[in-house]
Structure formats: C-alpha cells, structure tokens
Amino acid sequence: MRLFRRDLHSLSGAYALDALEAGAESERFARHLNRCPSCASEVREFREVATALAFAATTAPPPELRDRVLAAAALTRQLPPDVTSRARSHRARGRARARVPWLPWLSGVVATAAVVVAVLFGFAQAHTEQELNQARARNQAIALVLSAPQAKLLTHATTEGGIATVVLAADRHELVVTTNGLPALPAGKVYQLWLMGTTKTVSAGLLPAATSGQTTPVLASGVVQGDRLGLTIEPAPGTTHPTTTPILALPLPV
Amino acid sequence: MNPSDSDASRFRSVPTDSRGERDLDDLLIHVARGDQIAFETLYDRLAGPVYGVIRRVLKDPSQSEEVAQEVLLEVWRTAARFDPSLGGAATWVMTIAHRRAIDRIRSITAAADREHKIAQVDTPHDEVAEAVEASLDAERVKRCLGGLTEIQRESITLAYYGGHSYRQVAELLNVTLGAVKTRIRDGLIRMRDCLAMS
Numbered sequence: 001m002r003l004f005r006r007d008l009h010s011l012s013g014a015y016a017l018d019a020l021e022a023g024a025e026s027e028r029f030a031r032h033l034n035r036c037p038s039c040a041s042e043v044r045e046f047r048e049v050a051t052a053l054a055f056a057a058t059t060a061p062p063p064e065l066r067d068r069v070l071a072a073a074a075l076t077r078q079l080p081p082d083v084t085s086r087a088r089s090h091r092a093r094g095r096a097r098a099r100v101p102w103l104p105w106l107s108g109v110v111a112t113a114a115v116v117v118a119v120l121f122g123f124a125q126a127h128t129e130q131e132l133n134q135a136r137a138r139n140q141a142i143a144l145v146l147s148a149p150q151a152k153l154l155t156h157a158t159t160e161g162g163i164a165t166v167v168l169a170a171d172r173h174e175l176v177v178t179t180n181g182l183p184a185l186p187a188g189k190v191y192q193l194w195l196m197g198t199t200k201t202v203s204a205g206l207l208p209a210a211t212s213g214q215t216t217p218v219l220a221s222g223v224v225q226g227d228r229l230g231l232t233i234e235p236a237p238g239t240t241h242p243t244t245t246p247i248l249a250l251p252l253p254v
Numbered sequence: 255m256n257p258s259d260s261d262a263s264r265f266r267s268v269p270t271d272s273r274g275e276r277d278l279d280d281l282l283i284h285v286a287r288g289d290q291i292a293f294e295t296l297y298d299r300l301a302g303p304v305y306g307v308i309r310r311v312l313k314d315p316s317q318s319e320e321v322a323q324e325v326l327l328e329v330w331r332t333a334a335r336f337d338p339s340l341g342g343a344a345t346w347v348m349t350i351a352h353r354r355a356i357d358r359i360r361s362i363t364a365a366a367d368r369e370h371k372i373a374q375v376d377t378p379h380d381e382v383a384e385a386v387e388a389s390l391d392a393e394r395v396k397r398c399l400g401g402l403t404e405i406q407r408e409s410i411t412l413a414y415y416g417g418h419s420y421r422q423v424a425e426l427l428n429v430t431l432g433a434v435k436t437r438i439r440d441g442l443i444r445m446r447d448c449l450a451m452s
Contacts, residue, residue, distance in 0.1 A: 059309050069326045
C-alpha cells in the first residue's frame, strides 16, 4: 500500500521517537525527509523534545563506567570529519552512524581498537624501511599484550593531571602504557616510567613526546607481583632511579 | 547568555538552558579534536541522561551500562561528524543513545520477554513521576507532559521511554495506527511549545 504524502508527514513524531519499525515505512519516511525541509525541521524540533525527556530520566550511571569509558576512549581512534557529506541531510548521517558496527565491550574489543591505534602511530612515524620493520616488531609485541585473553585495562589520573592507560597482560608479565593530557614539560625534562617493586625499582623507559596530547604506546616487560607502575619527571635523558616523587603509582594486579 | 542572540531559537526547547547547551557544543567540538579533558567534562555532563534514557528503555542495569558505554564511545569516536548547524550537542548525543537502546531492545528481546515488558509499562505517568527529581528541567518536562491529553502522553511515553514502535503503542492503547501517529505528533508539538515557553 502506498502512503499519501500527508500520511507520511504525520509520521514525523513517531520517526523522531524512533518508533517506526525498521523497514519499508521507516526508509520511505527517511527518503521523504530529504525532499521535505519542513518535515526535517519538525523532526529536529521533536528530537529536542525527546532530549528533554531523556534529561528528565537522568540516572547516575555506576561510577566505574566513567573510568572504563575514558580508558577506552584513550585507546580508540577517532573518525576524521566527513568532509564529503557535510552538505548531506541529517537523516543520511544519522543512518550512517547507526550502522557503524563499533565498539566495545571492554574485553578483547578494546584491545583490537588499541592495536589499530598503536600500529597507526608506529607506522606514521616510520620514515625508512628499517624504521618500518622496527615499528612492525614493536607493534607485534604490543599487539600480543593487547590481545592477551587475560589482559586487564587499568586507568588512573596522575597528580599533575592527564590520564595513564595501562593494558596489563599478567600472564606475559608485560604491559602497555599510553597517556593522555599530561602537562608539557620544560626543555631538559622527561617523563620516565618505572616498575616499582617491593625490593627494587627498575626503569621501564621514557614516555615518547605526545602528539595531540597522546603518547604512543610503550611496552614494559618483566612485571612481577607487587610491582606498581610509577611515573616521574626526571632530567633528560632519564635516570637510573627515581629522583622525584612519582606523579603516578599504579598497583599492578599480577 | 543573551536570549535574543540570533541563533537562540535553535536552543529554545532544549532541556538545559541555552548557556549549557552552547557549552556542550563547544565541548563536543574540542572532543572532535581529540581533547580528552573535554571528553571527561562532556561525560560528566551527559552520562546521566544517556544512562537514564537507556535504562528507562532497557530496564536491565548491566545491559544499560553496556549500551551506555557503547554510546559514549561512539560520541568520542564520531565527534567530528557532529554538525552544530543541524542541532545541539545534547540532542545529537541523546538521539544516538535512544537509537542504540531501541536497536538493542529490538535485536534481543524475544517475543515472550517482550510481552512481559509490555505488561510492565502500563503506567507511563507514574514512571515519569518517579524519574523526575527535583531538577528544574525535569520539573518543566513533567509539567509539560501533564498538559497533554492522556492518550497523547501515553503514546509518547510508551514510544520513547517504553521503546515501543507506534504499532505496538496502537495495540497497547487499543486505538488505530492513524490515531497513534497523530497523537504522538500533536503531543510533541504541544510539548515543544510548552518547553519553549517555560
């Protein structure tokens, strides 16, 4: 049965509330929206009403959701602006969005996203064949940590601001660290990572310089029970022992 | 913020005040550039309504948490696709959140389960009342919902909070499809005008 345009128009409310069943009717209305600016503007206004309904239903989420979302975001590459379809209808964009089969339940899937991030970072920085091979090897090692079945995701703010995100593969005694939003350091200073154990503390390397606030993943090996991941600010090119108070001391459940 | 700003009309029926909404637009634009601190702030502002609306539709806390996480990450991931000329940031995010909740309910709810849930959602007005806390926005929404006819209000709350299609709403309320379409639309028009006035 073919709907008359007037009938189609009356679907604007149901459409804005996501109350059309997926299928022919919903698609026909979506097409109609492209040709009917007044319908599109009505849907937009109705969606604002729906937003008011959502705010009226405000419920505090479980507190641990915050850390999980922020940590996952730190490991998730963002889409670039959609420059080709800027002028396209809202409807088209909405549909494209809804179909993106994205992300995570944290286990495993975040790791996949993180691999993508790590690989892209490494490769973007490689300028020669040798560097590319090194990037491949490094990323392979990182990928093993990220895809370890028992990998745990830890995230913590530093006392100086910014967040450290750690993927810990306890069975491999390895971890991968990225950071986001750490303050920039004056010349001659570096951020240094440490595995701080009950009896000894060893350097786990320097944090690379940040790109857009984010540092590329660093792999640390030899994590043992009782270790905490430390981060200090040290004189370049790093020291053998921490000389300042750690801005992060994250317990590692190995 | 000056209510006579030329683009103030865009924000007139948005639940937060125009200042809040504008801040959110700015935040989202920063998020699109990879600013994780902006994302934290955005989370603190929007996680409550995101989780709240998903929870309202799905009911199950752990599934709601999963979907909320998925939605908030999608906001991070696709922030660059947000176009302020098409509506505010809050509306963009809530549209994704509600859509995802509906997708989830339609993909997983087995028929029997569904019947059960339908049976639970027969007092939409009380449901709304119970969700509204002391906040002014919620108060305003409640008052505007109260100004609808009963069937308009039930159609809208069953569709939006209950996650039912308008066909299901017609069946639940025992009215024709045409009547539900019209009532949802008329009710939303009245809500829009009521929210704009207050």
